Amino acid sequence: MTNTSGLKTTGAERSPAPVVFFLSNSTGITAETLGNTLLTQFPGHRFERRTIPFITTAEEARRIVHTIDGLAATGPRPIVFSTAVNRDIRAILSQSKGHFVDLYDAHIAQLESALQATASGEAGKAHGVGDAIRYQSRMTAVEYAMEHDDGQSIRALSRAALILIAPSRCGKTPTAMYLALQHGILAANFPLIEEDFSRQSLPDPLLPHIHKCFGLTSLPVRLNQIRQERRPGTTYASLAQCSYELRNAEEMYRSNGVPYMNSASMSVEEISATILQRMQLSH
Amino acid sequence: MTNTSGLKTTGAERSPAPVVFFLSNSTGITAETLGNTLLTQFPGHRFERRTIPFITTAEEARRIVHTIDGLAATGPRPIVFSTAVNRDIRAILSQSKGHFVDLYDAHIAQLESALQATASGEAGKAHGVGDAIRYQSRMTAVEYAMEHDDGQSIRALSRAALILIAPSRCGKTPTAMYLALQHGILAANFPLIEEDFSRQSLPDPLLPHIHKCFGLTSLPVRLNQIRQERRPGTTYASLAQCSYELRNAEEMYRSNGVPYMNSASMSVEEISATILQRMQLSH
Known part of the structure; x- marks a missing residue:
């Protein structure tokens, strides 16, 4: 070539x-x-x-x-x-x-x-197991994020350092996984669904943990595009439904004092760096 | 301080x-x-x-x-x-x-x-969405790795670029997740269990995809330690069981020509870099 x-x-x-x-x-x-x-x-x-x-x-x-x-x-x-x-x-x-x-x-x-010291000259260990405790905390966090993906388990929400909430397909899963894998953050994620919007209330299991919640929103056109790829032609993917869910989610974040941001044009790295800063999560 | x-x-x-x-x-x-x-x-x-x-x-x-x-x-x-x-x-x-x-x-x-060019001087975009196609491939890979974790689904194994196989707790899940998130590799992972060892054969769903398989092993004492933390005092966690599974897994890798390595003292970053190189996966 x-x-x-x-x-x-x-x-x-x-x-x-x-x-x-x-x-x-x-x-x-x-x-x-x-x-x-x-x-x-x-x-x-x-x-x-x-x-x-x-x-x-x-x-x-x-x-x-x-x-x-x-x-x-x-x-x-x-x-x-x-x-x-x-x-x-x-x-x-x-x-x-x-x-x-x-x-x-x-x-x-x-x-x-x-x-005022001499470099050890030993081959790079920056991405080795290194600090065994820190490494183990990352592996534990990956396992935790897998188990607590998409509201699958509420067993250990009290252990979470962070609970990401959002309507479907706003980037909760990859963000939680990134924070777990790179920073050892115990990150759960929980979907907001129709039932929550019609009740106009956050899901019950989250209520004791509101101070650990962070909300994601997106742009209706962007969410529509992503959902169309997944389930083309469905109500779920329609622009009207996307607008409805995002509007309601944002309203819910505001009325519950949950910090949130629009992740439409952001990478998981950018979303994660912003969350670490705003939630003051040590890593 | x-x-x-x-x-x-x-x-x-x-x-x-x-x-x-x-x-x-x-x-x-x-x-x-x-x-x-x-x-x-x-x-x-x-x-x-x-x-x-x-x-x-x-x-x-x-x-x-x-x-x-x-x-x-x-x-x-x-x-x-x-x-x-x-x-x-x-x-x-x-x-x-x-x-x-x-x-x-x-x-x-x-x-x-x-x-022979001038730097653009624009703020760093290295960890932004950047190349949208590459970014989307990473997000798709995370979704794929979640769905194909621990043999949960065999629906789309033919799409996999890599199938990690190993006995329980050798590091399959975090490695697959790392390869997906950082490199956009469609990585499935599949456990080797008692039934496979007694049949002395790889799980049937893997047989058409042996060329995409990569095996992990560990040290019996290390695996024993990890399993003890998870399910203390069980046969599953016993040193004898760990030795038995690792010996059989290695034998199975060898007889099927599946490349493998001992991940006992390696980080996910090191395991991933080694797999990318040995399987010649482009990323």
Whole structure:
């Protein structure tokens, strides 16, 4: 794909997409996260991404340099994001003909100076089991979120740190799962349904836990679109029904003092960051 | 907590933990990810962490600088990881009395040069909805993983990109959820139970999909410990039963040519990165 050697074209949209490598002696998650964040600053550009995790030997590092140099010889110079910690491996990787962006080396000296301490130099443990108690709390939270998805169980709502409430398809489930998996938050989620709207009251099991509830709303057209994909042509998916449910849900949040927000154009990451901040949940 | 002004102590374990700020005009996830990765290089040190996402005005930035300066006046200088993109906001934040680690500015010039293009300068969109198709595939995958958790449904196993198999409590569910949420992988998971072991055969619904199966094993003592927490004193949790199931599962993986690994000391991030690589799943 990138082997269309020698072709010179003008305009980023015509040239072959440079290959972006994310290299790590651990999972590669950190390199991907910062690397991709930086690449979003160049929205007109296309990239072909390759993550190579668990680089632990000089031999592997040399093989990767060989691959990078091969690409550089026949197409655009690859961009190489690295979080490799090991000095020898970094030295090898930095010799490739790609643009080498060293996310580790660029910052570690500043931290050593700030902390008046020497970096351990041990391979990244940021995404290992690490702090066993914190890790276990995340796994427990995933299990809790599964069991308390969509109002399936009210057995342990008193253990919840957060109860997400909303009409169907406003993003409760993926948000609860994200908060559990990434932050170890015991997040239940509970649907608001027709019965609740006609009673004009929150579901009874939630009443003792209103202070832990957070509501989601959406835009009627957006909800309509999502529901149509799931159950096309049904009353459930109709624009009128979506408007009705969202209007009633919002009214219910307000009258019960439940904090809420419109999640229509937000990602689970954005919804989660906002909830953590507004509910002051420690993570 | 850090206001124990004036006290000079020796040894990192006695001094108040420096406050670490993760500042962002978006979710703060990138700043947290690289910041925490770098901090793991200083394992003897304690830190107090504060994430402040969605910093969008100069006034907010000034308020944060005020907080940082207050902490610096009475305790150890805070460490400030920033991914703020906006030039004015960066200029304000960089004036604080904390150690300012600019994760954006340190790398963007190198990328501008590599791509011969100018960074857009727009606030980070890395964890927004971004590429709507990719985002939707992640949400679809979460739904799929929920529906196909623990063999609950075999309705759409043919759509799966991956089927995780293992005895109970080896980490199938959180791994499937992680792969779905972070990478949009359609990951089902299916338990291996007594009946399968006595028949010495994989569950029938898996047989047409063996090429998509990946097996997990664990250490008997580790599995025993996890099961004891869940159902103390049962045969299910006994060391003998755990050994029996793990031995049989491994035998079954081998005889069916199903790739597998021991997940006993691995995090979901490490298990996932390994599976993506070994199963060559694009993400």
